[in-house]
Amino acid sequence: MKRTSSETVVIPCSGIGKPFGSVSREAAYDVVETLRPASTRLVALSRLVLGDEDAREAVVSRPVVTIDGCKLACAAKMARAGGAREVRELAVIDTFRRHPKLKPEGIGELNDAGRQLARALAEEVAEIVDEHVGREGSDA
Amino acid sequence: MPELPRRKVGIVACSGEEIAEGTVTRLAALRVLHDLRPEDTVTICLPLFLAGGEGDRAFARVYPTVTIDGCEKRCAAHGTATYSAPPAGSLVVSELAAGCGLGPIEGRRRLNDAGRQAVEATAERAVALVDELLKVPRARRFTATLPSAGP
Numbered sequence: 001m002k003r004t005s006s007e008t009v010v011i012p013c014s015g016i017g018k019p020f021g022s023v024s025r026e027a028a029y030d031v032v033e034t035l036r037p038a039s040t041r042l043v044a045l046s047r048l049v050l051g052d053e054d055a056r057e058a059v060v061s062r063p064v065v066t067i068d069g070c071k072l073a074c075a076a077k078m079a080r081a082g083g084a085r086e087v088r089e090l091a092v093i094d095t096f097r098r099h100p101k102l103k104p105e106g107i108g109e110l111n112d113a114g115r116q117l118a119r120a121l122a123e124e125v126a127e128i129v130d131e132h133v134g135r136e137g138s139d140a
Numbered sequence: 141m142p143e144l145p146r147r148k149v150g151i152v153a154c155s156g157e158e159i160a161e162g163t164v165t166r167l168a169a170l171r172v173l174h175d176l177r178p179e180d181t182v183t184i185c186l187p188l189f190l191a192g193g194e195g196d197r198a199f200a201r202v203y204p205t206v207t208i209d210g211c212e213k214r215c216a217a218h219g220t221a222t223y224s225a226p227p228a229g230s231l232v233v234s235e236l237a238a239g240c241g242l243g244p245i246e247g248r249r250r251l252n253d254a255g256r257q258a259v260e261a262t263a264e265r266a267v268a269l270v271d272e273l274l275k276v277p278r279a280r281r282f283t284a285t286l287p288s289a290g291p
Binding site: 012013014015016017025026028029033042043044045046047048049050052072073074075077078107108 | 153154155156157158159162166167169170183185186187188191193213215216218219248249
């Protein structure tokens with residue numbers, strides 16, 4: 001697939017110990033596979049940790065949305081450490097506060113509420129992606 | 141006599157969100173942590189090594205770790221070695237699956253049959269490493285020769 005600098009890079013949390021980490025990944029997949037597949041790209045946090053050249057190039061040259069599962073905000077910190085210049089930092093907890101009935105449970109497999117929370121978060125990411133796409137269009 | 145802390149092994153999964161093998165690493169790690177060796181293992185979050193998780197770094201400097209990577213990039217193994225200490229054991233899902241004759245692993249959100257079998261195979265191999273490490277005397281633990289990730 002051809003990659004362009006107008007794509008938004010989405011980086012979810014890599015945490016495996018809590019449901020909020022799973023929500024961050026599910027939301028990222030919702031965005032890149034379902035909601036905005038043509039204008040987004042997923043980058044694995046572990047590749048940034050390693051200093052993988054392709055991953056670093058992606059975050060340096062494109063707008064980035066990070067989705068963190070806890071207050072340690074590894075995804076946001078790693079994106080900035082990797083050289084990202086434009087980072088929008090989202091946290092699952094903030095979306096959960098807006099949707100308190102959607103309490104996520106399960107780690108390997110989220111419950112229905114967790115998947116709904118992920119979709120709500122994904123829609124927030126999609127709005128940001130649309131802002132980037134609109135800006136690119138107006139810059140052209 | 142004071143009770144010494146129980147020895148544990150840290151499990152570090154690459155979590156590679158871009159590929160289905162990354163999903164295998166997460167689920168295999170969880171299988172070990174929750175079902176197979178809950179008393180003997182803890183999870184260490186790979187990105188925390190760089191994002192300020194001093195507790196995680198310190199743990200991995202003192203206690204042995206087993207890394208589970210999805211691909212040959214071996215982000216978990218390299219990251220652990222760089223920010224803490226070389227892992228005492230390491231697995232690579234793509235190599236392990238090939239060695240077990242498992243078909244293409246697909247479905248990073250929902251694994252296919254091959255992926256689910258790879259989870260079990262990876263978890264079993266990780267458990268073997270954990271058991272081996274916990275048998276090794278403390279002074280020799282970091283230099284022990286461990287089984288390869290092959291079948």
